[in-house]
Amino acid sequence: MQARLSAKTLACRRGDRVLFRGLDLYVESGTALHITGANGVGKTSLLRILAGLLTPFAGEVSHDGDIGLLDERPALDPELPLAKALQFWAALDGAQDLREIAQRLNLIDLINVPVRYLSTGQRKRAALARLLGQQAPIWLLDEPLSGLDEASRGLVEQLTKEHVAGGGLCVIASLQPLAIEGLQRLALEEFAQ
8 A cells, every 4th residue: 555644724722723724735655845944933732633633723634544643752651661561562553573673773682671770872773663554554752862973863764764664654843854866855834824
């Protein structure tokens, strides 16, 4: 199945403030889109709308394919050792080889460490492991490079390239530049009210 994500005349209001209005986007398999904009312009809200976690003030969103969201909440039980926290999701998602994923993300030495003791960068890599195990064709990444060292930032970019090359699609909200060939850009300020 070809993955697809689209939004028509999307608007977002938080409290009494309209963050953006009239936003259209269309992303299909093999495409990565970088959402740019200053803090507070609505990048995270846009991703939450696209994920179906926040109701838009106006407009509509449609998609073909499962959605995986990576944001500041890793969705991993902080009391469990990392391996058990990831195994919980693997059982739901049908993930095949958690060990290979953990190895790819340099998490093998941390599998017995409770999630609450992981550093910011380690938690981000653990959340990426969860995303990879989910096997969703649509990735929504909110500030995926924040809190990561240079090697881990390169790994995120590589994983994104591989996901897109394999027929997935990716929407990335980030203040940081991304080294991904063919990356499309959408400046959220252009839709600010």
